[in-house]
Amino acid sequence: MQHQFPHAMLPVALHDERARQDFVRSYKVDVLTRLGPGNREVFDRRAKPSYQRKTGQPPRSRREIATAMQGDAFWQMWSSLNRSGQEMMWEALTEPAFRERPRLVAQAQRLRRKRKSFGSLQISGDPVPRYIAAVDIHNQPGGYGLVLGQDDVYAGALYDLSAYHYSVGGLGPLGSDPGDSTVAFLREHHRRFAPRRILDLGASIGASTLPFADAFPKARIDAIDVSEGMMRYADARAKSLGKTIHFSQQNAERTNLSSGSFDLIVSHLFFHETSAAAVRNVMKECHRLLAPGGLMIHSDVPESNQFHPDPYDQWWRDWTTHFNAEPFRSTLRDTSLSKVAVAAGFAPRNVRELKIPSAAAVGVYKKTHGYGAEWHLVVATK
Amino acid sequence: MSGGGVRQEPLPDGRRAEPAPDLRAIHYTFRDEALEAAFQAATWPAYRRRVRRVVLLASALILLGLLAHVSGLQRFGDTPSGLALRAVALVALAVIFLECRRPTRSGALDVGILAATLAAVAAWLLPALLTDGEAQSPAVLIAVLALLLLVPQRYPLALTATLAFLAAVGIQAVADPSGTKIEFSLVLAAAGAFAIFNSREVKIASRRRFLAQHQVQALTQERDRATTNLTAALANMDQALLVIDQDQRVVTWSPRFLEVFALDPSFMEVGKPFSSITARLSEAGLLGRRGLDESLHDRITTPRAGDRLELPLTDGRFIDVRRNARPGGGLVITYTDITDRKRSELLFRRQAELDGLTGVINRAAFLARLESLLSDPSNAGIAVLLLDLDHFKVVNDQHGHASGDVVLKAVTERLRRALRENDLIGRLGGDEFVAALPDIATRHDVLIPVQRILVEVARPISVDGLEVTVGVSIGIALCPADGTQGRELLERADAAMYAAKSDARGYAFASREALDEPDARGKG
Numbered sequence: 001m002q003h004q005f006p007h008a009m010l011p012v013a014l015h016d017e018r019a020r021q022d023f024v025r026s027y028k029v030d031v032l033t034r035l036g037p038g039n040r041e042v043f044d045r046r047a048k049p050s051y052q053r054k055t056g057q058p059p060r061s062r063r064e065i066a067t068a069m070q071g072d073a074f075w076q077m078w079s080s081l082n083r084s085g086q087e088m089m090w091e092a093l094t095e096p097a098f099r100e101r102p103r104l105v106a107q108a109q110r111l112r113r114k115r116k117s118f119g120s121l122q123i124s125g126d127p128v129p130r131y132i133a134a135v136d137i138h139n140q141p142g143g144y145g146l147v148l149g150q151d152d153v154y155a156g157a158l159y160d161l162s163a164y165h166y167s168v169g170g171l172g173p174l175g176s177d178p179g180d181s182t183v184a185f186l187r188e189h190h191r192r193f194a195p196r197r198i199l200d201l202g203a204s205i206g207a208s209t210l211p212f213a214d215a216f217p218k219a220r221i222d223a224i225d226v227s228e229g230m231m232r233y234a235d236a237r238a239k240s241l242g243k244t245i246h247f248s249q250q251n252a253e254r255t256n257l258s259s260g261s262f263d264l265i266v267s268h269l270f271f272h273e274t275s276a277a278a279v280r281n282v283m284k285e286c287h288r289l290l291a292p293g294g295l296m297i298h299s300d301v302p303e304s305n306q307f308h309p310d311p312y313d314q315w316w317r318d319w320t321t322h323f324n325a326e327p328f329r330s331t332l333r334d335t336s337l338s339k340v341a342v343a344a345g346f347a348p349r350n351v352r353e354l355k356i357p358s359a360a361a362v363g364v365y366k367k368t369h370g371y372g373a374e375w376h377l378v379v380a381t382k
Numbered sequence: 383m384s385g386g387g388v389r390q391e392p393l394p395d396g397r398r399a400e401p402a403p404d405l406r407a408i409h410y411t412f413r414d415e416a417l418e419a420a421f422q423a424a425t426w427p428a429y430r431r432r433v434r435r436v437v438l439l440a441s442a443l444i445l446l447g448l449l450a451h452v453s454g455l456q457r458f459g460d461t462p463s464g465l466a467l468r469a470v471a472l473v474a475l476a477v478i479f480l481e482c483r484r485p486t487r488s489g490a491l492d493v494g495i496l497a498a499t500l501a502a503v504a505a506w507l508l509p510a511l512l513t514d515g516e517a518q519s520p521a522v523l524i525a526v527l528a529l530l531l532l533v534p535q536r537y538p539l540a541l542t543a544t545l546a547f548l549a550a551v552g553i554q555a556v557a558d559p560s561g562t563k564i565e566f567s568l569v570l571a572a573a574g575a576f577a578i579f580n581s582r583e584v585k586i587a588s589r590r591r592f593l594a595q596h597q598v599q600a601l602t603q604e605r606d607r608a609t610t611n612l613t614a615a616l617a618n619m620d621q622a623l624l625v626i627d628q629d630q631r632v633v634t635w636s637p638r639f640l641e642v643f644a645l646d647p648s649f650m651e652v653g654k655p656f657s658s659i660t661a662r663l664s665e666a667g668l669l670g671r672r673g674l675d676e677s678l679h680d681r682i683t684t685p686r687a688g689d690r691l692e693l694p695l696t697d698g699r700f701i702d703v704r705r706n707a708r709p710g711g712g713l714v715i716t717y718t719d720i721t722d723r724k725r726s727e728l729l730f731r732r733q734a735e736l737d738g739l740t741g742v743i744n745r746a747a748f749l750a751r752l753e754s755l756l757s758d759p760s761n762a763g764i765a766v767l768l769l770d771l772d773h774f775k776v777v778n779d780q781h782g783h784a785s786g787d788v789v790l791k792a793v794t795e796r797l798r799r800a801l802r803e804n805d806l807i808g809r810l811g812g813d814e815f816v817a818a819l820p821d822i823a824t825r826h827d828v829l830i831p832v833q834r835i836l837v838e839v840a841r842p843i844s845v846d847g848l849e850v851t852v853g854v855s856i857g858i859a860l861c862p863a864d865g866t867q868g869r870e871l872l873e874r875a876d877a878a879m880y881a882a883k884s885d886a887r888g889y890a891f892a893s894r895e896a897l898d899e900p901d902a903r904g905k906g
Contacts, residue, residue, distance in 0.1 A: 087826035
């Protein structure tokens with residue numbers, strides 16, 4: 001198995017911690033890929049007929065499937081195992097991240113001092129919006145807004161570790177697969193496109209921002225996020241990797257950036273952790289920030305209902321909404337992002353939605369396993 | 383202070399406050415009209431019945447006498463038949479006279495009536511006997527008028543008598559235009575009127591009415607006196623009072639009641655439902671629905687006799703509320719402001735519970751509160767943290783005990799900052815602290831609070847210009863995974879704390895350490 005790239009900001013796990021991480025990762029893969037399909041069998045053989053006996057018709061929507069499955073012992077057991085796996089994962093990641101925290105804080109301070117020419121960092125200190133603060137998204141301890149002390153980078157460090165372990169390596173050694181894939185898409189479909197100013201929204205640790213620095217070396221790249229800990233970590237991480245990105249902590253719903261100042265606005269794995277109202281605001285803000293002829297690309301997991309007509313698949317994907325603290329995920333799957341884009345001011349003929357192969361699949365780096373075979377893009381031109 | 387009136391101070395905008403209304407007028411509306419109606423209903427029908435009977439009887443007799451006299455005069459003159467008829471009239475007069483000879487409540491008046499009647503009869507009889515039938519009419523007239531004047535005119539019966547007299551005069555004028563025999567008719571009419579006045583029946587009825595009225599007056603006076611005393615007592619009582627009837631409607635209240643609950647005098651009125659008062663207090667935020675547990679709220683809103691409760695108000699006051707049964711249904715509720723007593727009680731209790739140096743609770747208080755936390759079924763789970771400072775002995779030895787105290791205080795402050803407001807923090811003694819975190823369902827939930835503590839405590843502490851650094855080792859026990867009893871959880875956390883001392887992370891869970899022990903695994 002390929003390992004996470006050991007850049008200077010990555011918490012280093014001790015032997016026992018690494019063993020525990022490896023165990024949790026294998027455990028999660030097993031629960032998901034070997035036990036998970038059992039639910040389909042349980043549904044087909046047990047829950048569905050029983051539901052049909054009771055109500056006279058088979059469950060047709062994902063809500064009816066949820067009703068049919070909710071009391072099933074196998075499903076409950078599997079659900080508990082899956083949830084425990086997630087909690088164990090965080091515990092296994094928290095240990096090295098917390099142990100390494102003082103070193104990482106000092107490291108980030110040093111990088112900021114030594115590598116002043118590599119981009120910039122602006123921290124507003126604003127609290128994260130309520131829809132982020134109210135929940136620890138996918139159970140990350142303390143949530144994205146966590147700040148343990150002065151110059152803290154803890155939330156970012158935790159996120160960096162989890163991006164690798166949660167996706168079981170599927171996002172690549174630098175967790176940049178969504179960004180790599182978008183870049184690959186641009187290379188193929190917008191060959192002449194040479195943006196001079198790029199903005200990455202909800203960039204978290206900037207993992208998917210970095211490929212743009214490599215792809216468009218002459219462009220000025222801005223990346224924003226509401227989380228202070230993430231932005232500080234992203235800045236240090238980019239500097240340690242020698243990339244020039246301008247990070248600033250702000251809300252993508254209402255930035256302080258000037259109108260029409262960007263040729264390319266992107267986001268990766270952003271909307272599924274953002275409230276529906278905020279998604280609408282973000283689209284409007286994109287329209288404001290884009291220069292005429294500019295391009296907007298939002299990339300997220302390919303689980304929109306339009307790709308998954310089978311209600312069982314839809315219900316299956318609700319698990320993480322209900323049991324993994326990702327409250328906005330089901331709503332997003334029901335939402336047509338094209339319509340949101342049109343409502344935000346983009347001309348309907350300039351908006352399209354598509355699935356693209358992940359960079360891993362086209363051979364940017366060796367694919368391990370897990371998800372990440374495809375990404376769902378909404379692309380719009382102003 | 384003058385006259386018990388409410389002192390009037392000018393309001394900020396220059397207006398004067400409304401003068402306080404007379405409390406008696408508000409609280410004890412004396413319903414005289416109602417009382418009067420009841421009195422009339424009780425006495426008037428019997429009275430009217432009796433009087434009507436007397437009036438009818440007397441009127442019939444007078445009419446009979448008059449007819450006999452007039453027809454005797456006209457048809458027969460002083461013939462034997464005429465005399466016989468006049469004798470009948472005399473008999474009628476005699477009956478009437480006998481009827482009115484009974485004693486009355488007012489002796490003076492009756493003597494006058496009797497004397498006047500006798501004078502009138504004498505005036506009629508004597509001239510007729512002495513002077514061949516010619517009567518002395520002016521003398522008789524004067525006597526009759528004097529009698530009528532003696533009768534107090536406010537009685538409706540006097541009017542009856544006057545009318546009877548005038549009717550008699552009229553009949554006499556028709557029957558005997560010469561007016562020679564007028565006297566007899568006049569006397570007869572007057573006697574009838576007196577008879578009616580003084581008839582036994584009417585006297586009894588009048589007397590009963592009078593006595594009833596007297597009783598009512600006496601009772602009213604007594605009530606007024608009692609009311610005045612009660613009002614004065616209530617107005618000067620430190621305790622507030624509210625009386626409600628069996629339908630839980632307000633009967634009365636003391637002015638102090640308005641003060642205690644800051645109610646507007648115009649808000650309270652007799653007959654107001656008790657629930658509207660509690661609703662008003664809730665509205666004003668005085669009862670603090672949030673702060674009250676369900677059962678206490680129920681007890682406040684549905685008062686029962688014999689119930690006693692200490693009502694905490696949101697403004698920090700405590701009111702001792704006692705409900706006692708009211709004779710005839712309903713409740714007498716008293717309210718005593720016991721804030722001072724309660725505060726000193728609480729202060730005393732808190733001081734007994736507190737650790738003198740750091741201000742957090744001590745071991746015994748911590749255990750007690752932990753037990754009550756554990757018994758709260760709404761808690762998803764509780765984490766008990768046992769914290770032991772690292773290198774504290776070095777600080778004590780190198781910088782002295784005073785510095786050690788500064789460090790302990792600083793650590794306490796940092797624990798407070800690292801934990802939530804409803805988390806319990808206590809000091810077991812020495813450099814050992816303990817904390818209980820409610821609503822912690824799994825180990826996962828406790829990671830961040832624990833790491834917050836580690837980060838906060840590890841920051842340098844300034845002692846007399848020097849910076850010292852202490853660490854902390856945290857043992858974590860979870861309820862219900864590691865136990866459900868306070869002492870048990872503390873012991874498990876203590877064991878985990880010793881494991882944490884040798885753990886680079888600075889914290890350790892009781893259950894993982896248990897798993898690492900072969901014995902425990904065997905049991906598991």
